[in-house]
Amino acid sequence: MTDASSETPMFPIARAAGCPFDPPPELSRNREQAPVSRVRLWDGSTAWMVTRYADVRALLADPRVSVDVAQPGFPHTNAVSKARDTQMKTLMQMDAPEHITNRRRLTAEFMVKRVEALRPTIQQIVDDLIDDLLAGPNPVDLVEAFALPVPSMVICELLGVPYTDRAYFQRVAGELLMDQGDPAKAMAASEELHVYLENLVEERNAEPGDNVFSRLAVEQYRTGAMTRREIATLGQLLLVAGHDTTANTIALGTALLLAHPEQLAAIRDSGDPALVARAVEELLRYLTVTHTESRRVAREDLVVGGQLIRQGEGIIAVKSTANRDPAAFSDPDTLDIHRGARHHVAFGYGAHQCLGQPLARVELQVVFDTLFRRIPTLAPAVPLEELTFKPNAVFYGVRDLPVTW
Amino acid sequence: MEVIVDQDACAGSGQCVLSAPEVFDQRDTDGIVVLLNDNPDPRLHDDVHEAARICPGRAITLIGP
Numbered sequence: 001m002t003d004a005s006s007e008t009p010m011f012p013i014a015r016a017a018g019c020p021f022d023p024p025p026e027l028s029r030n031r032e033q034a035p036v037s038r039v040r041l042w043d044g045s046t047a048w049m050v051t052r053y054a055d056v057r058a059l060l061a062d063p064r065v066s067v068d069v070a071q072p073g074f075p076h077t078n079a080v081s082k083a084r085d086t087q088m089k090t091l092m093q094m095d096a097p098e099h100i101t102n103r104r105r106l107t108a109e110f111m112v113k114r115v116e117a118l119r120p121t122i123q124q125i126v127d128d129l130i131d132d133l134l135a136g137p138n139p140v141d142l143v144e145a146f147a148l149p150v151p152s153m154v155i156c157e158l159l160g161v162p163y164t165d166r167a168y169f170q171r172v173a174g175e176l177l178m179d180q181g182d183p184a185k186a187m188a189a190s191e192e193l194h195v196y197l198e199n200l201v202e203e204r205n206a207e208p209g210d211n212v213f214s215r216l217a218v219e220q221y222r223t224g225a226m227t228r229r230e231i232a233t234l235g236q237l238l239l240v241a242g243h244d245t246t247a248n249t250i251a252l253g254t255a256l257l258l259a260h261p262e263q264l265a266a267i268r269d270s271g272d273p274a275l276v277a278r279a280v281e282e283l284l285r286y287l288t289v290t291h292t293e294s295r296r297v298a299r300e301d302l303v304v305g306g307q308l309i310r311q312g313e314g315i316i317a318v319k320s321t322a323n324r325d326p327a328a329f330s331d332p333d334t335l336d337i338h339r340g341a342r343h344h345v346a347f348g349y350g351a352h353q354c355l356g357q358p359l360a361r362v363e364l365q366v367v368f369d370t371l372f373r374r375i376p377t378l379a380p381a382v383p384l385e386e387l388t389f390k391p392n393a394v395f396y397g398v399r400d401l402p403v404t405w
Numbered sequence: 406m407e408v409i410v411d412q413d414a415c416a417g418s419g420q421c422v423l424s425a426p427e428v429f430d431q432r433d434t435d436g437i438v439v440l441l442n443d444n445p446d447p448r449l450h451d452d453v454h455e456a457a458r459i460c461p462g463r464a465i466t467l468i469g470p
Contacts, residue, residue: 061463107417107436114436342424343459351416353461358419 008046011039011316012077012292012391020389020398021256021287022333023320027051031321036307039316047075047295047314048307053325053345055305056294056317060350065296065315067352069093074297075314081292081394083183084176088190090237092352099351105220106234106355109158109212115358118158122366125153130374139381139404146371147251147401148243154363155242159235160204160211169193173240177394190236197232197239212238238356245289246360248390248397250367253283255387255398256335257372258380263337268372273365279337280364285344286335288320291396294348319345377405406450407468410438414464421465424456425449438464 013024022028030037031051039049050059059065068074069085070093076082085093091102108114133145152170156163175189201217208214213235220226226234257264267279294317298309309315323344324332347354354360372378381402388399408428417436421429427449430439445453450470457465 061461104417104435104437108432108434109436110419111417111431111436112419112422113431342420342455347418349461351462353416353418355418358423361423 008038008040011041011047011049011075013039014391015389018385020387021252021259023288023291023318023324027318027321028324031318031325036305036309041075041314042078043076045073045075045314047073047316048304048309049316049318050304051318051321051325052305053322053328056319056322056345057349059296059304059315059317060294060345060348060352062302062350063096064298064300064302066095066299067093067099067296068095071297071312073312073314075295075316077292077295078180079183080181080186083187084190087187088233088236090233091355092237096351102234103351103355105216105226106212106238109215110356110358112358115362118154118359119362119366121157122150122154122363123370125157126150126366126370127374129153130370134375134405139402142254142401142403143247143251143398144400147254148247150250150367151243151246151363154359155239158212158359159238159242160209160213161200161235161239165196169196169239172196173244176240177244180392193236193239194229194232197235198228200235201228201231241354242356242359244395246363248289248395249283249287249360249364251401252287252289252397253364253368254371254378254403255380255384255401256283256287257368258378258403259384260335263335264372267337267368268376271373273369275337276365276369277361278340279368280361281342281344282335282337282339283364283368284346285323285329285339285341287396288323288344288346289396290346290348291320292394293318293320294352319348375405379404406445406447406453406470408440408443408445408453409466409468410440411462411464411466412437414462416462416464418461420459420461421456424459425452428453429456 013026015024035052036050038046040046050056091099129146129149152166153163172189172193176186201221204214205217208218216231296315298311298313300311302309326332347357381404390397415438428442428445430441432439457467
């Protein structure tokens with residue numbers, strides 16, 4: 001492949017019509033034929049795209065690459081993403097050692113035993129939402145009635161954000177996460193959310209409860225270790241990353257299982273938490289909703305998959321094709337809820353791997369264990385071919401999922 | 406099998422606890438890995454190998470079979 005701009009594909013690359021659950025075929029072809037190749041970005045610059053599982057893992061664990069979005073060669077996906085990433089620096093945009101200090105302020109909040117202790121609360125939230133859904137109109141949009149409220153309520157509970165304010169922060173998060181349109185509008189949305197969260201820090205500082213925002217207010221704000229603004233920025237990351245990713249995986253995962261009724265039935269009829277856990281790992285691997293991928297810039301020259309990458313060049317690690325790499329997963333394009341493969345990179349890899357993954361796992365396990373058992377006749381209310389998806393959002397998903405029972 | 410963990414490299418993602426809860430735990434204060442058993446029973450070896458393989462911080466080293 002040459003570097004001539006006419007032959008260099010534009011990132012992001014479109015999925016194939018009729019294959020909404022699969023990575024773009026061009027990317028899968030690249031993985032086999034040109035596993036480290038150039039792509040063109042929205043602003044005319046180019047970056048390297050890495051599509052094989054082994055290369056993606058090696059790259060994301062390599063200390064010679066940086067997540068610092070302020071570096072000139074960093075591969076932003078569009079004008080909104082550039083504005084968003086460069087104007088609010090969170091631990092996602094920090095390298096070691098600053099990253100380690102900031103991440104470790106939060107790791108205890110999301111550790112496995114802390115999240116496991118939340119399981120009964122999450123189960124209650126899911127059961128109550130299904131009660132409401134069954135008592136409401138039929139058909140209904142599962143995104144609005146279930147997929148979005150579950151993680152929103154859970155993250156509100158965990159963070160100490162009033163769920164009654166959800167209409168407000170969901171609208172703001174929606175504006176912030178659309179990768180098309182006016183960067184100024186997205187930044188205005190971010191500023192609005194910051195003001196809201198800064199006020200919340202003051203409220204929790206005055207009256208602390210048993211939640212993340214209260215602990216950050218007391219342990220970080222009160223001691224001067226973090227400013228109110230810094231906590232608000234962190235809160236925005238947790239609030240947005242904490243519900244939109246999971247909401248999309250719930251809705252898209254349900255749509256995928258409705259298209260594979262025999263596997264849906266196996267989950268519904270098993271009553272086996274270990275099978276549900278395996279099914280959740282398979283949905284994470286197969287769908288990989290974080291389709292803007294893991295992006296880095298080279299801090300020094302390095303070789304990835306035999307290709308020399310120069311200092312200052314941008315690199316896109318494509319998790320969705322890594323998770324379908326036949327070198328890492330047998331029969332990778334087949335959905336198999338029994339697979340039990342936990343080595344996927346849906347949560348990324350390296351020091352920046354998703355902080356909230358234990359929470360996401362428990363939420364998804366409770367959801368997929370409960371939804372089909374409580375509503376065994378759940379069925380799509382429109383042909384699955386008529387669903388519309390979200391190719392231009394930060395997190396991939398299905399826009400609406402009308403269901404009946 | 407001997408298990409060694411590097412707490413400085415640990416990202417606190419908890420993957421090892423999910424793979425082999427009898428061998429790994431997380432420190433209450435910051436979620437960083439704590440080794441419960443540096444010489445696990447052979448029946449746990451597959452789980453420990455998985456933990457080492459998927460650890461995002463490459464913080465788990467295994468010596469011996």
